[in-house]
Amino acid sequence: MDAFLAVGRIVSPHGIRGEVKIDVMTDFPSRFDPGSQLWLEGETAPCQVVAARSHKGHLLVQLDCLADRTAAEWVNGRYLLIPRDQAHVLPAGEYYQDELVGLEVVSEAGQVLGHLAEVVWTGANEVYLIEGALGELLIPAVAEVVQEVDLQRGRMVVKLIPGLLPELETVGGAPAGD
Template identity: 30%
Template sequence: MNYIVIGKIINTHGIKGEVKLDPHTDDLKRYSDLNKIYIGDEKDPVEIENVRYHKNMVLLKLKEFNNINEVLFLKGEKIYIDEIDRVKLPDDKYFIYELIGCKVFDIEGKFVGDIKEILQNPSNDVYVIKDKEKEYLIPAVKEFIKEVNIIEKKVIIDTIEGMIE
C-alpha cells in the first residue's frame, strides 16, 4: 500500500482527546471526507470520529482516544492516507510529494539539479532546486516550467538570464 502525508500533529486540543493538525493540503476541508488515517512511521490505522476547523488548522477527534493523556504521545507524528484516497487533481496540477526528487533540466538538456522543496506562496509556488553546491529558486509558472513528467521524475525549465548561474 502507498501512503501520502497529509499533515502533522502539532499539539493536543482540549482535554477530550482531540489533536491539532498542521494540514499539508491546499484544500483544508478535504479532511471532512476521510474516515480513516494512518499515524506515524508505523502507519497505525485510526478511525476519525469528528473533524473541526479553527484558524487554518484541523482539529481531529480520533475514535480510539478519549482524553488528553491518551494523545500526548502523538505530538509531532505525521498523518497519512492511502494513495487511493487522495483527491483528484486537474491536468497540469501535481501533488508536492510527486514533484520532490524530480530531476530538473533546462531546455537544452543540461542537468540543473533536483527539486528538494516546494515553497507555497500566495501568487505561485516556487521550486527549490539543488545541485551539489548551489540552490535555485524557480517560480512554478508556465513561463519557466515547460514540461513535467511525473512518471520519469523529470522537469524541463526555460530560464531567463541570471536565474541559474
C-alpha cells in the same frame, strides 16, 4: 509510504483533549470529515476523525486514537495518510507532492539544477526546494516557470527567470570569469 499518500501534517498539539493542529496538504477537505479514516505515519491501523474545525489558517482535528495532549505531543510532526488507492484522479498537469519529490530539475537549456527535495506550501503558491550543485534553490510552482513535468523520465524543466539563480560571485568588482 509508497502505498499511502499524505493529506496533512501534524504541526502541534492543541488543548488537553488530544486535538492536533494540521497543515492541510490536499485539495479535498472532505478527507477530514468526521468518520473519515486516516493513518498516522508509521502506524499500521487507521484512526477515525471525530471532529475537525478551522482555526487561524490551520485545521484542528480530533482523532479517536489520540486521547490526550501527551498522545498528541507524541505524534507531532507526523503525516496523516490515506491509502493511495483512495486518491482522487487529478486533472492533467496536476501532481501529488510525492510524485514530484526526487525529480531531476533542469533549465530549458539543459543545465542540471538539482533534484526537487521538498514542496513548500506558502500563502500565494507552492514553491519547490531544489537541492544541487548550486546549493538550495527556491522555484515558484507557477506555469511561467515550470515548463514541463515528465514523471516517466523523472524530470522537470524550468524557465530561468531573473532572480531564480544566485548571482555570480564578483572578483574585484567585476563578475567572475571576466
